[in-house]
Amino acid sequence: MRPSLVHDFDPEISINSGQAFLWQQVDRNWYGVHGDCIMKFSKSKDGFEFSSFPERKGVVRDLFRLDDDVDSISAEMSRDPLIAGLLKTYGGLRLMRQDSAQCLFSFVCASNTNIPMIRRMLYTLAKKYGQKVTADGMEFHTFPSAEAMSKISEPELRACGLGYRAKAVMAVAQGIESGTLDLAMLKKTGYADAKQELLKIYGVGPKLADCVLLFSLDKLEAFPIDIWIARALATHYGWLGKFGEKLTTRQYEELSESARKHFGRHAGYAQQYLYYHMRQGKKW
């Protein structure tokens, strides 16, 4: 990938914005688990250089959504003055298009916990049940396939630190394996219908569904509302006044819908900038 193509894009900020969990920095290089391959990028004077193990064509463009028309998306989001400012401050932040199965498993593990815990769970799963990949002389592990995941027992999942999330992970694995849940098809389905399908899976609620839709199923209008986004909406827009700290399903959908209306077709981009902004100064 020629650096010039990606001069205005910063994978480091994108990863640090909390949308993907399995990335780690080694010296000046970053390595990430992306489904069945390991991604790498490194900083150089001219920008960033990417590679993947094994070598796979187009995976960088795919993962970092380099085909998105960022200018037009930015222009649209800039109708909101706060977002316009954030776009300037954190200009290199982009949404990613993660491996959909990995993304779904990841966010199922993310409920009611924190980022370090999520990383621990997922890295443990990868190490135990993923494929070993050597990159730059170091050992990495791919994310286990749905088939591999479906063969893990609940006690084994709990041994990975999943706790009560083990049942949800099993339900997801079962759904994908049985064909009940067809993630590839959901990429081509509209937002509302795709969300309905995801919500059928045990352990997947509205917030997780929106994360998966936004971060892996190309639904840029998805607007996941976690505790931080809720705070942002309360602080900067006063939208949460009548709501408490916790949102009911009804309130979640109501709020998510008004966010979609306010921020436009690519509301999910605005969400990611808001999330990153709210998390400044925090160290996971």
Add this chain to the structure above:
DNA sequence: ATGCAGGGACGAT
């Protein structure tokens, strides 16, 4: 020490 929060969702009232 004990409590509590941390990218929620489920099940019983």
Add this chain to the structure above:
DNA sequence: ATCGTCCCTGCA
């Protein structure tokens, strides 16, 4: 619609 509970860990 509200409320307790779920597993686990770090931190105050």
